[in-house]
Amino acid sequence: MPPASNRTEPRFDTVVVVGVGLIGGSIAAAARKRGVARRVVGVGRSRERLEAARLHGVLDEIATSGAEVGKADLVILCTPVDRIAGDARRIAAELSGSPILTDAGSVKGTICDDLRATPVTRGRFIGSHPLAGSEKNGWENSDSDLFVDRLCVVTPGEADPPADVARVEEFWKAIGMRVRRMSPAAHDEALAFTSHLPHLVAAALAGSLPEGFQPFAARGFRDTTRVAGGDPELWSAIFEANADAVASSVAIFRKSLDQLAAAVQGRDAAKVRELLLLGQSNRNSLDSGT
Amino acid sequence: MPPASNRTEPRFDTVVVVGVGLIGGSIAAAARKRGVARRVVGVGRSRERLEAARLHGVLDEIATSGAEVGKADLVILCTPVDRIAGDARRIAAELSGSPILTDAGSVKGTICDDLRATPVTRGRFIGSHPLAGSEKNGWENSDSDLFVDRLCVVTPGEADPPADVARVEEFWKAIGMRVRRMSPAAHDEALAFTSHLPHLVAAALAGSLPEGFQPFAARGFRDTTRVAGGDPELWSAIFEANADAVASSVAIFRKSLDQLAAAVQGRDAAKVRELLLLGQSNRNSLDSGT
Numbered sequence: 067m068p069p070a071s072n073r074t075e076p077r078f079d080t081v082v083v084v085g086v087g088l089i090g091g092s093i094a095a096a097a098r099k100r101g102v103a104r105r106v107v108g109v110g111r112s113r114e115r116l117e118a119a120r121l122h123g124v125l126d127e128i129a130t131s132g133a134e135v136g137k138a139d140l141v142i143l144c145t146p147v148d149r150i151a152g153d154a155r156r157i158a159a160e161l162s163g164s165p166i167l168t169d170a171g172s173v174k175g176t177i178c179d180d181l182r183a184t185p186v187t188r189g190r191f192i193g194s195h196p197l198a199g200s201e202k203n204g205w206e207n208s209d210s211d212l213f214v215d216r217l218c219v220v221t222p223g224e225a226d227p228p229a230d231v232a233r234v235e236e237f238w239k240a241i242g243m244r245v246r247r248m249s250p251a252a253h254d255e256a257l258a259f260t261s262h263l264p265h266l267v268a269a270a271l272a273g274s275l276p277e278g279f280q281p282f283a284a285r286g287f288r289d290t291t292r293v294a295g296g297d298p299e300l301w302s303a304i305f306e307a308n309a310d311a312v313a314s315s316v317a318i319f320r321k322s323l324d325q326l327a328a329a330v331q332g333r334d335a336a337k338v339r340e341l342l343l344l345g346q347s348n349r350n351s352l353d354s355g356t
Numbered sequence: 357m358p359p360a361s362n363r364t365e366p367r368f369d370t371v372v373v374v375g376v377g378l379i380g381g382s383i384a385a386a387a388r389k390r391g392v393a394r395r396v397v398g399v400g401r402s403r404e405r406l407e408a409a410r411l412h413g414v415l416d417e418i419a420t421s422g423a424e425v426g427k428a429d430l431v432i433l434c435t436p437v438d439r440i441a442g443d444a445r446r447i448a449a450e451l452s453g454s455p456i457l458t459d460a461g462s463v464k465g466t467i468c469d470d471l472r473a474t475p476v477t478r479g480r481f482i483g484s485h486p487l488a489g490s491e492k493n494g495w496e497n498s499d500s501d502l503f504v505d506r507l508c509v510v511t512p513g514e515a516d517p518p519a520d521v522a523r524v525e526e527f528w529k530a531i532g533m534r535v536r537r538m539s540p541a542a543h544d545e546a547l548a549f550t551s552h553l554p555h556l557v558a559a560a561l562a563g564s565l566p567e568g569f570q571p572f573a574a575r576g577f578r579d580t581t582r583v584a585g586g587d588p589e590l591w592s593a594i595f596e597a598n599a600d601a602v603a604s605s606v607a608i609f610r611k612s613l614d615q616l617a618a619a620v621q622g623r624d625a626a627k628v629r630e631l632l633l634l635g636q637s638n639r640n641s642l643d644s645g646t
Binding site (some may be wrong): 197198199200216246258264266268273279285287288289291292295301303305309313318321323332338344348349352 | 414420434487488490506507509546547549550551555556558559560561562564565566570571572574575576577578579580581582583585586587589591592593595596599600602603606608609610611612613614616617619620621625628629631632633634635636638639640641642
């Protein structure tokens, strides 16, 4: 065994990931790869699925309840958005110690409201949303570098102890993320536009593809509808939890769509070019080229 | 020099590519790589740009007019859709021999109508559309395998000699494509939906991105808006040439969008799931996974 001075001490003793799918599996694998915790424990309903993930190196240990885990310092809820608050209360009651709980849900308002109204009985919850993902599912598609250079939004309440917020942020930074604090409402408004709306648009576009047109769907159609391959269960829960902000973003998009469609139908080439230039310029302003 | 029996004879003597951008450059590079022609000549306005493409192995020879080329058997127009018919007439008048002309334009009705009303004075035109592309521009981004396993739609008129149509198809097959014959109108209806509509939707989505939301645009937004990075000049010409079919496809999409948006706003989770499932199923029915 090498001398202790040659090793970086893990920043957390026990990190628990509840819900080991694509996101949970990627978080666990990212934490393991970077030695962030002494042990990364995966909690889920299927011991068989968890054991397979452990054998593939995604997890150190597995459990089907918090009681099996024992003492934990950081718990990350990676279950669907409509289950996060309930799962947080359940696992907190089962664990020992006084854990900090956070999550990876792509909606924050409903979850933070729910857990403020009925808090966890042990530890405290501080919401997070690591902005990375895929239309794929399951820990089999997990990627220990999924979060590198990505943004994580953390949405603390005003009463949350700064040290706890810092600890949550420390975890996300340790797996390579940039961190930004926002209110749950500001997060939900932005994500309605940049994530939930594109999903809705892609699903509507894919859903309206006329019979027999599949052979003519080349790269443009494939790129534009890629996210529509995502899990309808997960996404209907997201839409439900952020329905008002999504409706507002649809209204903004529809205005932009109608304007461009009217210019095309009216053969107003100058207006079409102007609107396409605006789209191109906004697209090119996104920081990464992919 | 190896004995002739050891070599595959080129299927064409001289193939001329007019407009050496991403598509023209990829066609030329694909033909060169596969030994489809004895010589692949690039025709364009800038001798300097053409010479650079030749030095990079995209072309065998370059020319700024048909007269410089001399005798040609196949000419492929790869200029913007609003210039193809005029460029076809100009190059045909300048060349010698009796060339077959085709094109790579993503709209067929207006181009084929124009060239039926005012035909080329030498040779004959048969429309094509190889379904492949990129939001990038310029021969620098050309790819000799861009067309492999992709579909090429060929849109002959009823009076076109079958041997000429077969010769055009032979070229596309020789660079790796599958070929399908359709009427220009049927092509334009299908492509309005599978290519022009996604571009319009992506441009409208990118164009409506509110100020300050860029940092929250993760993979979903990037994928869904990728094609909006395409050249506004090229795309406004495409929209103009296929305005009616595009307007019809927008109407179909808008119905699907409104239905999903109403289900989200009305918190009708069952309906949201049903519509997302339809989108997912259509998306998954596309033959390639990317």
